[in-house]
Amino acid sequence: MVLKYCLLLFTTLQFIQARKVVDLTHTYDKDVPKYPLGWLGLENFTYFKMDTLAAQFIDEMWIAFKKIEYYEHQGTHIDAPIHFGSGRQTLEEIPPERLIGPGVVIDIRNKVTNNSDYAVxxxxxxxxxxxxxxxxxxxxxxxxxxxxxxxxxxxxIFGTENTSDPTTFHFPGWSVEACEMLLQERQVSVLGVDTPSTDPAQPPIYPCHIYLQTNNVPLLEYIANLDSIPPRGTTIVLGAPKVRGGTGGPTRIFALIDDDQEQEITSNSASRNFMSAIFAFMYLNVFRFC
Ligand SMILES: [Zn+2]
Structure with missing residues (x-):
């Protein structure tokens, strides 16, 4: 019986080790870029506040915890559909199937070199x-x-000298035609950017947000490290918060690089997979009778 579980554990570990994980998340802290909300009358606004409630030894036991206040839509984060879709899904209503899917990265770095307002x-x-x-x-x-x-x-990040005025901002995003094509013809699950917003800064309107979120598509903004993953051959996993009624929030984004994309450990992973297959076969056909 012990042998059986050891073999099962070994096989499971082999499977996990066969995948490289890349973190696509900026670290969340007080220095997060702050999108101005004065145009909504929100002048004196707390973007991020962390208070230490406990950080001490009690006898020999260490205990620490903090209280955090933050704006939902900053740093690497998810937009729940209700953000721009009236009556649409809030954070806890996003189906878990939406939060895991094959990754696709469209490289527009050469398009934005001379045009910060580029729309895909x-x-x-x-x-x-x-x-x-x-x-x-x-x-x-x-x-x-x-x-x-x-x-x-x-x-x-905002492409301006005046970070309090969104009409001066310049950064790229998606065109609404591309969003329509991705949803209607490719059934996209989640759309993301490495910039502050799904819509480009100019003109300062939000057709992509409105179209996609009205159709219950969550969005990702400020994604990090996209240079570190291949355009295809990944599985993206979104650690989105499950806050009742939330319109968005800081999200840990992982890319699991498929075995056939992992160049550095190609031979190793192949041998590991072979061994995993052998042990899985033994477990399923021999040791289950132990
Ligand atoms: Zn957002």
Missing amino acids: TVQDILDHEDEYERIPPNAIVSLNSGWAQKYPNANL
Whole structure:
């Protein structure tokens, strides 16, 4: 019996080790870029506040905990559909199936070099598919503009000298035509950006947010490290908060790199998988009678 469980554990560990995990999350702290909300009458606004409630030894036992107050839509975060879709899903209503899916990264770094206001087009998506393959249904699709390198410098992130005025902002995003194509023809599950917003800063309107969120599509903003994963061959996992009534919140984003994309450990992972298969076969056909 012990042998059986040891073999099962070994097989499971082999499977886990076969995948490289990349963290696509900026660290969340007080230096997070702060999107101005004065246009909504929110002048004196707490973006982030962390208070230590306990950090001490009681006899020989250490105990620490804090209280955090934060704005939902900053740092690496998810927009629940209710953010721009009246009556649509709040955080806890997002189906878990939405939070895991094949990753697709569309590289627009060369398009934004001379145009910070670039909006990804339908043709960009078709060109990407020519190079790789058709985007599968239920994918988590992100654009990589290189903007993550600017984080957390607010002037660079928002592309302006005046970070209190959104009408001066410049950063890229998706065109609404690309969003319509991705939802209607590719059944995209979640759409992401490495910039502050799904919609480009100019003009300062939100057609992508409105269209996608009215159709219950969650969005991801300020994704990090997209340079560190391949355009295809990943599984994206979203650690989104499950806050009742929440419109969004800081989200840990992981990319699991599929075995056939993991170049560094190709031979090792192949041998591990072979051994895993052998042990799984032994477990299922021999040791279950132990
Ligand atoms: Zn947001």
